[in-house]
Every structure is written in structure tokens, then in C-alpha cells.
Amino acid sequence: MLDVDNNPVMSVTIDADGNYTVTQYQPIDQDDSDITNIALNVSGTDDDGDTANGTINIVINDGGNAEDVSDEVTIEEGDLENPASGNEYPVHGESSKLIPTPSDDLDPSTLQLTDEAKATLFGDGTDQNPGELSEITSGGQPVDFVSVENPDGSFSIVGTVDGVEAITISFEVVQGGDGEFYINTTVDRFTIG
Numbered sequence: 001m002l003d004v005d006n007n008p009v010m011s012v013t014i015d016a017d018g019n020y021t022v023t024q025y026q027p028i029d030q031d032d033s034d035i036t037n038i039a040l041n042v043s044g045t046d047d048d049g050d051t052a053n054g055t056i057n058i059v060i061n062d063g064g065n066a067e068d069v070s071d072e073v074t075i076e077e078g079d080l081e082n083p084a085s086g087n088e089y090p091v092h093g094e095s096s097k098l099i100p101t102p103s104d105d106l107d108p109s110t111l112q113l114t115d116e117a118k119a120t121l122f123g124d125g126t127d128q129n130p131g132e133l134s135e136i137t138s139g140g141q142p143v144d145f146v147s148v149e150n151p152d153g154s155f156s157i158v159g160t161v162d163g164v165e166a167i168t169i170s171f172e173v174v175q176g177g178d179g180e181f182y183i184n185t186t187v188d189r190f191t192i193g
Contacts, residue, residue, distance in 0.1 A: 012040060012056065022058055036060040066106050066181075071097040073187050089191035099173070099181045106181040108173035109153035121157070122147070133159070138166040139191075166190055 001010040003026065010028070014020045030036050038058040045051045075093035099106060113121070122145065123131025133145045136159065143159040143166050154172035158165060170186045 010038075010058075012058070014042065014056075018044075020056060024060070028060055030060070030062045067100040069097050069099050069183065071095050071183070071185060073185050075187050075189055078189070078191065089189065091189045093187040095185045096182045097185070099183055101181055106173060107153070108175070108181070109151065111153040111155065111171060111173045111183065112149065113147065113155070118147070121145070133157075136167075143167065164190075 001008070003009050007026070009026045010022065010024050012020055012022050028036050036059070038060070040056040040058060041053070042056055043051055043053045073093045073095045075091045078089035078091050119129070119131070121131050121133050123129040123134060134142070136143045136145075138159075138161050141161045143161055145157055145159045147155060147157050149155040152172075154170065156171070157169040159167040167190065168186075168188045170184075170188075172184050173181055174184055175181055
């Protein structure tokens, strides 16, 4: 079995005794029951031309799902009046959180804010539900936020005041050297005015 780019997805090898080996090279989409059934019709012919037909049923059960994770990044506001070393702008915070993936690799391009999180952060555009981000100001001015999603699955929430960047919160999924996947979160806060 090959994918659309002619890369192997699965191979089935049958020896002369009828024993077979199935090797899976890439993830396979499952139906709603998380099972994929593949019926492989086979035939064999003996030395005097007799043919026998059969079917090898390959059943692929989906592995365990990645676990939900939560994380927190805390930054300390800089001091505009007494910006001692380590207490000036810009301020920066970051975190890296393991996303346990028991059997299926995580597709980094699928990282996204849930609809619930978007509604909580950005609201619905009404005065009754302006979203939590509407409460943030910088230099006494409201911060305008947008979400920027990239094709690689990384995304940022960028806040500006009069077109000048005030805060950026960035998220990306990376695969570590141990084969596990991590969500990296970075917060950068800049001074305005």
C-alpha cells in the first residue's frame, strides 16, 4: 500500500509456507470505531496448476490517544520608573510541556485553540461578551489582539496598541530527541509609550 506520494504505508509479505508479516510504516486513518479492516485477497498456484484462493484479514486497532495537558507561564511586569537589571522591558517567559502520546504520533500541524478558548479570550464581538483579552491595557491604552495561525501548526496571539506590538504569546509543537512531543509556550511583553 502506497500513499499519494508513492511512499509505503503498509507492506504484506507472504512466504512459501503461507506465513505472512504485516509492516506498517505510516499512520492509518480509522473509522468511528477506531478500527481499520483490510481484506487482502490472495491466491496461490501449486506445481501442477491447481489454484487456491483466500483472504487475509488485517485488523488495525487505533492506539491510545494523546493526553490533555495544561500549563502556565508567569511573567513579572517590568518597572518603567526604576528599571534595574532584570526588571526592565521587554520581559520574557517560557514553558515546555510534554504531551503524552502512548502510541500515535501527534501531528504538529493540528495545534489550535479550541472554539471554547477562542470565545473565552476573544469573545463574540458583542458588548455583553468582549472576551478576557479586552481587559488588558498597556500604557493606559486598550490592547487589540489577533490570533495568527501558521501552516506548520504554530500560532501566536499578538496584542498591539496603535499598531505597535505590546505582547506576543506564541505556541508551537516540537518533537524532542526522545521522540515525545512538547508544546512550547513563549510570552514576550514590550513597553508602550
